[in-house]
Amino acid sequence: MKIILNHRDEVLKTTKENLTINELLKLKKFSFTRLVVKINGKLVKRENFDLVSFQENDNVEIIHMISGG
Amino acid sequence: MMNYRQIKLGLKNKCVCIAGCGGLGSNIAVALARVGVGKLIIADFDKIEKDNLNRQYFFLDQIGSYKATALKENIYRIDQSIEVEAHIVKLAPTNITELFECGDIIVEAFDKAEMKEMIVETVLSEFPAKPIVCGAGLAGWGGNELINVERYDNLYIVGDHISETSEDDPPIAPRVGIVANMMANVVLELLLGKDK
Numbered sequence: 366m367k368i369i370l371n372h373r374d375e376v377l378k379t380t381k382e383n384l385t386i387n388e389l390l391k392l393k394k395f396s397f398t399r400l401v402v403k404i405n406g407k408l409v410k411r412e413n414f415d416l417v418s419f420q421e422n423d424n425v426e427i428i429h430m431i432s433g434g
Numbered sequence: 435m436m437n438y439r440q441i442k443l444g445l446k447n448k449c450v451c452i453a454g455c456g457g458l459g460s461n462i463a464v465a466l467a468r469v470g471v472g473k474l475i476i477a478d479f480d481k482i483e484k485d486n487l488n489r490q491y492f493f494l495d496q497i498g499s500y501k502a503t504a505l506k507e508n509i510y511r512i513d514q515s516i517e518v519e520a521h522i523v524k525l526a527p528t529n530i531t532e533l534f535e536c537g538d539i540i541v542e543a544f545d546k547a548e549m550k551e552m553i554v555e556t557v558l559s560e561f562p563a564k565p566i567v568c569g570a571g572l573a574g575w576g577g578n579e580l581i582n583v584e585r586y587d588n589l590y591i592v593g594d595h596i597s598e599t600s601e602d603d604p605p606i607a608p609r610v611g612i613v614a615n616m617m618a619n620v621v622l623e624l625l626l627g628k629d630k
Contacts (some may be wrong), residue, residue, distance in 0.1 A: 403558075
């Protein structure tokens with residue numbers, strides 16, 4: 366599946382036509398636990414990471430929140 | 435380009451909200467006050483500890499005081515024409531939408547990642563038109579070239595996007611100050627328009 370991930374073209378190794386956010390996090394092995402996620406510019410809240418999915422050509426942003434301030 | 439008078443005039447009626455008055459928040463507030471942002475709304479529930487002085491804009495005689503109150507005092511020692519609204523409160527979705535509604539820009543200056551996530555989620559869903567400037571990745575020293583600004587629509591993330599603070603990799607003055615001042619610089623760009 367070809368998507369735009371964090372401003373870059375990305376080809377995901379999956380045969381599925383739709384992926385949820387949690388499936389993407391697992392696939393990409395993203396390890397930071399605090400994230401802000403947007404699909405096509407729209408916020409996806411944490412409680413919906415298992416429900417909301419994206420497909421080919423979607424613009425997905427996974428923004429890591431990192432402790433320190 | 436603008437001269438000092440034009441910059442002051444451009445900022446006089448602007449309001450910036452700063453969530454957290456620690457290493458990032460205290461330095462950002464001072465930079466924005468010095469340049470003349472007319473109103474600052476600052477919020478923090480915490481008190482100043484001795485260890486905070488290695489990076490936060492406070493002084494020895496302020497240990498034990500609330501950060502929000504002490505920061506307001508320090509800003510008034512720099513410029514008494516800046517209006518500062520200081521709130522001693524732990525921020526959560528409900529009071530963020532109340533306290534920060536009138537701000538032109540929101541600055542996230544929390545310490546903990548879960549608080550950063552909470553405020554970004556809240557601002558993106560409740561105030562989608564308001565820019566939010568956020569700090570992420572500032573532990574340790576060096577690596578100037580790794581620090582940059584990433585933009586996602588109205589969300590601006592400043593830092594190296596990787597260095598998490600911990601006991602073994604603490605936040606210290608230079609890098610915290612760099613990220614804080616880069617965040618203040620993004621705020622100015624949003625308020626005054628692009629210069630460079």
